[in-house]
Amino acid sequence: MEKKTMLQDIDAMMEKKKSIPFDPKVNFSLNIILAQVALHFYTDEELSQIEELYQSVFQETKSPFISQNTMKKEKMDNNKKRNCSSDEGSMSCGERRVKPKTIKEKESSQSPKLSIHIMEKITKLNGTNVRYVMCKKLFKTDLNVNNNRLSMPLKKIKCDFLTEIEKNILDTKEEDKPLGLEVIVLDPSFREFTMSLKLWKMPKKSKMHSTCVYNLIKNWRFLVSQNNFKEDQELNIWSFRVNGKLHFLLDD
Template identity: 35%
Template sequence: MRDLKTLKELVASVTDWKSLEKMSCKPFKPSILHLAISQDAPHLYSEEQLIQLKKLSKLLSSAESKPNTNKTDKRVTKKRQIEERPKEERVMPATIKKPRKIILEQNGPSPDLPPRRIILEHSGPSPDLPMQFKNRVAELSGHDLKYLMHKRLFWSDVKPNNNRLSMPINEIMCEFLTQAEIEKLDERNGSNGKGRLVGLELTVLDPCLREFTLPLKKWSMQRTDTYNLVTDWNSIVSTNEFEEGQELQIWSFRIDNKLYLLLNKL
């Protein structure tokens, strides 16, 4: 407002548009400033200039009154185009693929109890097994090679007093036991079936392909059942100098019908 007032004071002595035109060093170009001055001092402009300013005024009024519907119109048009397509051609929003779930059933500890449902999640393809392990499996005439899990060793897995490797069932990627082996893991000593778990004897190949024979047992925990390698697990820990935080890949394979586990140290 101060600039407009100052300008009006400067041109107050000008009596007609010709005098104003002489003061200007540039040709006339309609602008908002000229439009404001012309409202109070139309005598400072020629008839042709006033016509140009009138057109500018109409143009500005039209732009202010017109709603900004450009973006809305584009969204509506795009939505209509999608709705008009056949269902099979419509592009759906991108979704995150969830891991594939495998639901298994294991027999309960007694015939009177219903089978236990175990949900395994497979998040992707199995990692590659180093060639020296594949060659050893081939030398032993092994078959049915399966990737079971990625295992980070906790303090409880290497603590000598525990003497066991824990493998939570809900972290194992696939079923690797036969029905007979599943039933074997539920067997207990004693005539009343309330003694200690018998376990399933198997062979473990350590990262240096040395063989150890030890039992696999299934323990029922609060959150999930776990498979545990017990009894001689400390020998594998000490021989390989396993420490807390080290990572293993655990694989299974079979020679005839006998179960083997393979430990690949990462």
């Protein structure tokens, strides 16, 4: 049933494509899929538009998206495959089949992939600069409404998601308290919560030096009340920007 629906969507999209100007944001997910498996549906200019939009949104993620130059090369390779002999072609074709799998396995070990429907939602928000921040295991202290904060230890962070100005703000103290940076946090259902990001230095009991932790505070308890989060549950945390403003997405 799903396959039939997708084919109907593709047919409808191709019919519209004949009469209206091409916009890669319309049917964004389908455009990404078709750009990889059915190049003949698009002109070179349209492929460039799809790639440009994709890269602007997901420039920090390891993506299976095929660039326009790779697409053109793939067309030529497909023609070569038809002409190669069975003896000569068996090894090269086998190597070509193995390489994408090896790359994919390597990428998946580095960071998770965002699902297509989440990618599309970020695109509709005009989100850019998507980055994988960390995998957060929820502890009892994170779910305690009296604490009202989500901790993200600095040593667990996978990327540098802050600008230099934002770093200076978080390093600044006012009346011996760290300043906060206003951010938007989206829960797994894409509900938005305005919060404050702060950098706390917490002393260790066993050592003299301190450890740094990012904390999302203010309204965290409201986000928890709207979601059935459990202790030991793991959330993938992503960051992205909308008109320069820092957003976090909690993906379960």
